[in-house]
Amino acid sequence: MIILDDTATSSENHGCAPNDRTIEMLLESGFILLDKAPGPSSHQVAAWARDLLDLDKLGHGGTLDPFATGVLPLLAGKSMRLTGKILTHDKSYIALFKLSKEVERDDVESAMKNLTGKVYNVPPEISAVRVQVRTRKISTFKILDHKENLLLTEIHCEAGTYVRTMARDLGLLLDINVELKELRRPKSGRFDLLQSVTMQQLADAIWLWKNTNDQRAILKIVHPVEELLSELPKIVVKDGAAAALSHGAPLLRPGVVSIDEGLNTGDEVVLVTIKGEAVAIANLSQSSKVIPTMTQGEVAKPNCVIMKEDTYPRSWKK
Secondary structure: OEEOOOOOOOOOOOOOOHHHOOHHHHHHEEEEEEEEOOOOOHHHHHHHHHHHHOOOOEEEOOOOOOOOEEEEEEEEEHHHHHHHHHHOOOEEEEEEEEEOOOOOHHHHHHHHHHOOEEEEOOOOOOOOOOOOOOEEEEEEEEEEEEEOOEEEEEEEEOOOOOHHHHHHHHHHHHOOOEEEEEEEEEEEOOEEHHHOEOHHHHHHHHHHHHHHOOOHHHHHHEEEHHHHHOOOOEEEEOHHHHHHHOOOOOEEHHHEEEEOOOOOOOOEEEEEEOOOOEEEEEEEOOOOOOHHHOOOOEEEEEEEEOOOOOOOOOOOOO
């Protein structure tokens, strides 16, 4: 990281480090990792959680079919603006297929190999999106267990891949019917089941918070929005710049404290305060090589503002 101002400090009277936020603050811009159970739709479990938390809105990232289980991010407040970024994370699945008749393992592996890499993945007719020809990258499609006509597999794939379509295509290659019987998502992006909670655990934590004022469980379940953005390169900004950025203004050179190295014009970055609070996602107007040589001018332009307006006081006249 390139340090441009090693004397910059942040006011203790404004803002708050992400890990020091109250549950109310977290619910204004935070997320929950749910281990979805089979039965309800992703929309339904998001609605249940929304009602339990008394929120107006609660979104979800990366829809799971009703019969499917596993990691389902629930997004609260301003973190809902990041739904598109969650949806683009790679996914991992454990899928159980039922073959209409027994097939030699070598033949199955050969067919699965043909479904690895960049492949056509047309959504099934029952899907919620428009059926159209498209491609998706399948990084891994391997056998975990194969007994008689049951096939347990592990899949690592690009977001938006339909495993039902993979079942259909596997059947076409083997000249049999292949049915997807069970599907579990152990990982979505960098989030996994170890970080996730069940709906019952979420309900219990909310009950403890609301009925006994014990916030310990719910504070472990609702994560700060910054954890969704940890993979993006960073620019640290001053308090005054954070105030302006929260109103949609561009980031100017005097407001920069430090910047990650090796960034090019147009790269997407997260702008954070000295306390580590996410202010906005922005695209660089200059490369990280050029920015240290500047004294004035635009450094980055926000494309998604996250910080609540006036979290930091304005340093300009209205």
